[in-house]
Amino acid sequence: MIDLNKIHINLHIKNLSIGYKNKTIVENITFSGKERDLIAIIGVNGVGKSTLLKTLAQMLPKLSGAVGVQQKELEHYPPIELASLISVVLTDGLASKDLSVLELIALGRQPYTNWLGSLKQEDKKIVQGAIQDLDLVEIQHKKCYELSDGQLQRVLIARALAQDTNIILLDEPTSHLDLYHKVQILKLLKSIAKNRNKTIVYTTHEIEMAIQLCDKILLLNKKENPFGEPYELIEQGVFESLFPKDTVTFDATSGTFKIKK
Numbered sequence: 001m002i003d004l005n006k007i008h009i010n011l012h013i014k015n016l017s018i019g020y021k022n023k024t025i026v027e028n029i030t031f032s033g034k035e036r037d038l039i040a041i042i043g044v045n046g047v048g049k050s051t052l053l054k055t056l057a058q059m060l061p062k063l064s065g066a067v068g069v070q071q072k073e074l075e076h077y078p079p080i081e082l083a084s085l086i087s088v089v090l091t092d093g094l095a096s097k098d099l100s101v102l103e104l105i106a107l108g109r110q111p112y113t114n115w116l117g118s119l120k121q122e123d124k125k126i127v128q129g130a131i132q133d134l135d136l137v138e139i140q141h142k143k144c145y146e147l148s149d150g151q152l153q154r155v156l157i158a159r160a161l162a163q164d165t166n167i168i169l170l171d172e173p174t175s176h177l178d179l180y181h182k183v184q185i186l187k188l189l190k191s192i193a194k195n196r197n198k199t200i201v202y203t204t205h206e207i208e209m210a211i212q213l214c215d216k217i218l219l220l221n222k223k224e225n226p227f228g229e230p231y232e233l234i235e236q237g238v239f240e241s242l243f244p245k246d247t248v249t250f251d252a253t254s255g256t257f258k259i260k261k
């Protein structure tokens with residue numbers, strides 16, 4: 001039995017403004033991520049989803065507002081401590097494609113190894129666990145440049161699992177996958193959040209899947225940026241105004257989008 005009073009909040013985002021130099025892309029972002037939450041960030045192309053994810057990972061500075069990670073503000077963490085709290089899976093080009101699948105996933109253990117990077121028995125066990133979870137046993141000795149986009153995406157998720165952080169941030173983790181693997185990865189992320197008490201935040205264009213599988217959704221729309229459980233957002237009617245109505249409409253009963261013919 002889970003004691004709901006003992007569930008920790010890993011992420012607290014308050015009145016956050018994000019952007020580049022002094023160009024604000026989105027302001028007024030407020031949400032929180034509890035342990036065991038799978039959270040989707042959705043919104044139209046170019047609205048700022050990746051910018052938000054990179055700001056949460058401290059790869060970009062925030063413009064204003066607060067990003068709290070557990071008990072402290074993000075910018076007060078030394079990088080090595082942050083690497084044991086937050087892992088990031090990006091879709092941008094991977095620098096180290098010459099590594100084997102196993103070597104790349106083992107890099108996830110870096111925050112915990114000595115300066116030589118040597119893996120202890122416990123590290124190797126965690127790496128093998130991640131390889132099994134992502135169904136990569138057969139291809140673990142292949143080079144990353146030999147993989148399909150979908151396989152590489154699963155390898156990058158495995159590396160984040162090996163990093164074993166409380167918070168996992170993923171930028172469009174299902175974009176290169178077929179429907180079966182999209183569902184499989186999202187269900188896996190959900191079970192990891194639940195069974196290992198993690199907060200998982202990912203960006204996506206697959207809104208219908210997010211409605212079905214996520215605990216919470218943050219909809220970036222540059223104005224209010226509503227956040228809540230999928231049914232709450234459906235009740236507020238926020239999906240209806242996402243796309244031009246003459247092209248795509250939202251059916252609140254089924255939680256799906258319909259193409260206007």
Ligand SMILES: Nc1ncnc2c1ncn2[C@@H]1O[C@H](COP(=O)(O)OP(=O)(O)OP(=O)(O)O)[C@@H](O)[C@H]1O
Nearest residue numbers: 020025043044045046047048049050051052203205
């Ligand atoms: N390095 C950069 N410098 C300046 N502006 C940028 C930079 N990267 C992205 N932008 C701009 O920031 C805005 C948000 O981009 P971002 O990639 O965060 O959107 P997104 O919601 O993830 O889009 P998509 O759904 O197309 O992936 C866009 O207008 C984009 O042109």
